[in-house]
Amino acid sequence: QVQLIESGGGLVQAGGSLRLSCAASGRTFSNYAMGWFRRVPGEERKFVAALDWSGFSTYYADSVKGRFTISRDNAKNTVYLQMNSLKPEDTAIYYCAADRAYSTVVYSPGSLDHWGQGTQVTVSS
Numbered sequence: 001q002v003q004l005i006e007s008g009g010g011l012v013q014a015g016g017s018l019r020l021s022c023a024a025s026g027r028t029f030s031n032y033a034m035g036w037f038r039r040v041p042g043e044e045r046k047f048v049a050a051l052d053w054s055g056f057s058t059y060y061a062d063s064v065k066g067r068f069t070i071s072r073d074n075a076k077n078t079v080y081l082q083m084n085s086l087k088p089e090d091t092a093i094y095y096c097a098a099d100r101a102y103s104t105v106v107y108s109p110g111s112l113d114h115w116g117q118g119t120q121v122t123v124s125s
Helices: 102-107
Strands: 004-007 010-013 018-024 033-039 046-051 058-060 068-073 078-083 092-099 119-124
Touching: 004 092, 018 033, 018 092, 018 119, 033 068, 033 078, 033 102, 046 068, 046 078, 046 102, 058 068, 078 092, 092 102
Parallel strands: 010 119
Antiparallel strands: 004 018, 018 078, 033 046, 033 092, 046 058, 068 078, 092 119
């Protein structure tokens, strides 16, 4: 079982940067692929980025490619989302998620069992 807690959200001006963190409990964190998703109230949760257990394979939504970077530190049981050149349309609640299968994180987020509680990111224009 993995428990996830996000942090690092906040209010930032357009063009600014934020780094989100997702701390995971459990000694098997390094066995899990991780992902970041976001949701605007009234809309469906959308995929943002994912990486495999090693951190070498990553995948990004087109809307964030080149601006966001996902990474992990298995020694700290933490995954990060570095967000640069933020835009007002990046405003959302950001969630991290975990699964043993990288493919599930990327292609079947509806099947993910482990989610954090979310952290709010607001980008002002």
